[in-house]
Amino acid sequence: MQPRSRPREDGPPRGGHRKLRPRPRVARGPCRGACEPGQCFGRLGTPRSRGRQFRPRACDGASLARLARREEALASYERALSIRPDMAEAEFGRGIVFRDQTRFEEAVRCFDRAIELNRTDAVRGLFHSHRAEALNLLGRFPEAFADVRRCLEVAPNDDQVLYAVSLIELLHGRWREAWPKYERRIALNVGIPEGFSPPPWPPWRGERLEHELLVLRGEQGLGDHVLFSCFAAHLAKLGHRIALWTKPSLEPLLRTVPGVERVVSDIAALEDSTGLRWTSMMSVPGILGTMPETVPRNGPFLAADPDRVAAWRQRLGNHGFKIGIAWQNAGASHLDKLRSVPLREFASLTDIAGVRLISLQKGRGVEEIETVGFGERIETLGDDFDAGGGAFLDSAAAMMNLDLIVTPDNAIAHLAGALGRPTFVALMHVPEWRWLLDRDDSPWYPATRLFRQSSASDWLGVFARITDVVRGRALQAN
Structure with missing residues (x-):
């Protein structure tokens, strides 16, 4: 949600906020990580004589897509399908490329074919969740929710599937159902930098605090840091002691959130504090059971100098x-x-x-x-x-x-x-x-x-x- 091309910041040393693309949890094949999870074709049991020619091309499609060389990726997938027309993962890979090109109708057709060809429930749930996303963006909401139901049936505990479903449910105002699923973003490292370690404080799960300082960790884009700081103002108004852990560049602005005691970009600055609890800022509405009609309305919650x-x-x-x-x-x-x-x-x-x-x-x-x-x-x-x-x-x-x-x-x-x-x-x-x-x-x-x-x-x-x-x-x- 950033309106400007600022250089991306690495964020605080012990917990930055780089927004990462969720990565599907699908078993890797013999390519040993050369291609994107969920798009590995080396494990599909092709005949040896064909496999030696084929596998590099299949992995090439995923690798090219990761490099945003999308037309080349499509050509690679099409070559793979010319050899193995029944390859579900290649159709899925094409669908992902079309999605990234915002060609959602074509993406849906690829996901249709991938679902038809696939026989593994866990992978089928992933395919259904991607098709639900594309159908939702096309405004084909009943079909999107049919896919939501199907992917929850076949992959009810898959982090990637549940996170994808949560975004659709949140858009449609189904926040009660969505918030628990939205927490799966943490397992997928959405908005969490590589190497991040949670702080050594007890997590906050909504219990009433007496004298403890509650640290809310900002995540994802600059707009998210701004928007979800409304919950810092709300919790402070309810009597909680609040600190914000954010990007260095946002420290001055977020110090204007009413009722907030501390704003830091490095949690080492809190070493002199005792009785600390913490949670991610975007987990707060789920902890509080926030619905669209109960979003805190405390007036403006930022101020200009x-x-x-x-x-x-x-x-x-x-x-x-x-x-x-x-x-x-x-x-x-x-x-x-x-x-x-x-x-x-x-x-x-x-x-x-x-x-x-x-x-x-x-x-x-x-x-x-x-x-x-x-x-x-x-x-x-x-x-x-x-x-x-x-x-x-x-x-x-x-x-x-x-x-x-x-x-x-x-x-x-x-x-x-x-x-x-x-x-x-x-x-x-x-x-x-x-x-x-x-x-x-x-x-x-x-x-x-x-x-x-x-x-x-x-x-x-x-x-x-x-x-x-x-x-x-x-x-x-x-």
């Missing part, structure tokens, strides 16, 4: 209806290009009298400014914007001087929401689970309004609706 706010007020001035815009998501997921909005879609906002467009975009995406006809209307905030002192400190201060923020699903959306700023979020047709479905408000951020695609890639319709609402607001403000 007053001196920076004053400095940006002077720099931006008071004239015009000031809209902060971001358009790119700089994450590594195959869905990030679908979440991002081409800058050209913002053109209709420039037709509204008095509107000023102020860029909050950093890194990848800024090159689009030179390619759009209204580029000269976009005000940029200089190379020193958010360049030092901590992530988003200038962004937060600038937002406090804006009338509105318009952005896709990225960390800017979560920052603006946490600050309580008026925000319009443009969402892909089937969004990331935190935004749920079939609503134009957010349970996390009362001042945020959601504008959803009515069909895949329909940014034109989204921005037509946004422009209509902005026109009314700008007229009223002027």
Whole structure:
């Protein structure tokens, strides 16, 4: 959920936050790790005369996919299938590549064939979970949930399957069923760096604490650190002593979470503390049994530095209806290009009298400014914007001087929401689970309004609706 191409941080020495792709737990074959788990073909019992020619090609497909050389990977899988048309794992590998290319219809057809060919329940559950994901993204929800039921029948204890199912259930608001499954992300190292060791403190499982300090470990993307810090404010309000363990760059910003005693990026800083407990920040809603209707609403739970706010007020001035815009998501997921909005879609906002467009975009995406006809209307905030002192400190201060923020699903959306700023979020047709479905408000951020695609890639319709609402607001403000 990162809107900008910041260098990835390694995070605290004893527990960083690098987001890792979950890895299927399927037995490896004779390739001994050369290919991705779940895509190893050397173990399939091909005839010796054919196997010597075939195995390297099969493993090549998985290796090429891992290197994002997707067209070459597809060609490799197709060669494998020309030799063994009944090879389920090769069809599955093709489906994964199509998924990563956001070619979901083709992915579904490959998963169909893989499921038909496969005879092993544990692997079939994995295939069903991937098909459920693709069907869900296509908006074919009844079919997706049919696959959910099937993969839970054949692989009821598989970490990869249960985690994949949890993401679908969370999107559809089935949080009670989803939270226990979502915990399987930990076994899969989602958001956990290689070599991470849990701290030597007892885990917190929801019991009432007296004098202990509860350490909440941030995980996954910058937007997740921001969003789930709302639970730090909530637990502090309930009387718990709270510390946050986060990325170094986020320490200054997260120190503004109300009620939090300590914010650290290295748990060595807590060595002088006693009576410590800990849990992952994104485990808290499951521990508390949070439902969409019971998300804590404690008002804004982040604050901008007053001196920076004053400095940006002077720099931006008071004239015009000031809209902060971001358009790119700089994450590594195959869905990030679908979440991002081409800058050209913002053109209709420039037709509204008095509107000023102020860029909050950093890194990848800024090159689009030179390619759009209204580029000269976009005000940029200089190379020193958010360049030092901590992530988003200038962004937060600038937002406090804006009338509105318009952005896709990225960390800017979560920052603006946490600050309580008026925000319009443009969402892909089937969004990331935190935004749920079939609503134009957010349970996390009362001042945020959601504008959803009515069909895949329909940014034109989204921005037509946004422009209509902005026109009314700008007229009223002027």
